[in-house]
Every structure is written in C-alpha cells, then in structure tokens.
Amino acid sequence: xxxxxxxxxxxxxxxxxxSGVKASTLHVWEKAGLIDVAQRNGLRRQYEPEVMxxxxxxxxxxxxxxxxxxxxxxxxxGIFDEGKTLLTSKLDELRQRRDELDAAxxxxxxxxxxxxxxxxxxxxxxxxxxxxxxxx
Numbered sequence: 001x002x003x004x005x006x007x008x009x010x011x012x013x014x015x016x017x018x019s020g021v022k023a024s025t026l027h028v029w030e031k032a033g034l035i036d037v038a039q040r041n042g043l044r045r046q047y048e049p050e051v052m053x054x055x056x057x058x059x060x061x062x063x064x065x066x067x068x069x070x071x072x073x074x075x076x077x078g079i080f081d082e083g084k085t086l087l088t089s090k091l092d093e094l095r096q097r098r099d100e101l102d103a104a105x106x107x108x109x110x111x112x113x114x115x116x117x118x119x120x121x122x123x124x125x126x127x128x129x130x131x132x133x134x135x136x
C-alpha cells in the first residue's frame with residue numbers, strides 16, 4: 001500500500017458507481033494485474049483514487065480491441081522505449097475493422113433503400129460479392 005491515507009481510498013462501491021464497471025469485472029482486472037487493491041475494509045476492497053484513471057485506460061483499450069494481456073503490456077514500465085509497435089499493430093487492426101464496418105453499413109443502407117424483394121434479386125448487392133471473398 002502507498003502512503004495514501006485510508007480516508008482518501010475509494011470503496012469498491014464508489015468505484016463501481018463512478019466507473020460503471022461491475023465488481024466481477026474489477027475482480028478479473030485485479031487477477032490479471034491491471035488494477036491493485038490498496039487495502040480491505042472487512043471484505044470490501046479499497047482502491048487508491050488513481051484507479052479511476054487506470055480503469056478509464058482499460059476501458060478505452062478494451063473498446064479498441066486490446067486483450068487483457070495486451071493491456072497489461074501497455075502498463076509495463078518502459079514499454080515504449082523500443083517503439084510503439086503494439087499500438088501501431090492495433091491501429092492497423094482498427095482501420096481494417098473500420099473498413100469492414102463501413103462496407104457493412106453501406107450494404108445495409110443500400111438494402112434498406114433497394115426496391116428488390118431480396119438481396120439475391122438486387123444487382124447492387126450482387127455487385128459487392130466479389131469483394132467479400134476471400135475472407136481474411
């Protein structure tokens with residue numbers, strides 16, 4: 001535990017309320033070494049106030065598709081000393097996903113506007129099929 005006064009610590013209920021993250025998720029993140037319990041008050045976990053920043057980073061990283069192991073790597077001291085290849089790789093993945101989502105959105109918008117009775121009768125849909133395969 002650091003030198004933070006116990007009155008400055010956040011109870012798990014406060015962390016849950018402020019973050020919207022479930023207790024079970026916090027426990028998983030603790031087990032993965034992503035957040036630390038400062039102390040316990042009976043059975044209730046107490047956290048340093050800085051845990052909120054750490055939780056926010058975890059949430060952003062999870063939304064970006066990072067695994068818990070990858071997030072743990074991001075928290076490793078000196079991780080960027082040799083470059084930011086992990087971030088670059090994830091950015092490339094996100095751009096690929098964005099392109100796939102854009103294509104899906106365009107397809108749905110076309111299907112909604114298309115007067116054809118089914119996708120198989122739609123020339124616009126049929127014209128997109130060569131771009132779908134092979135799956136990568």
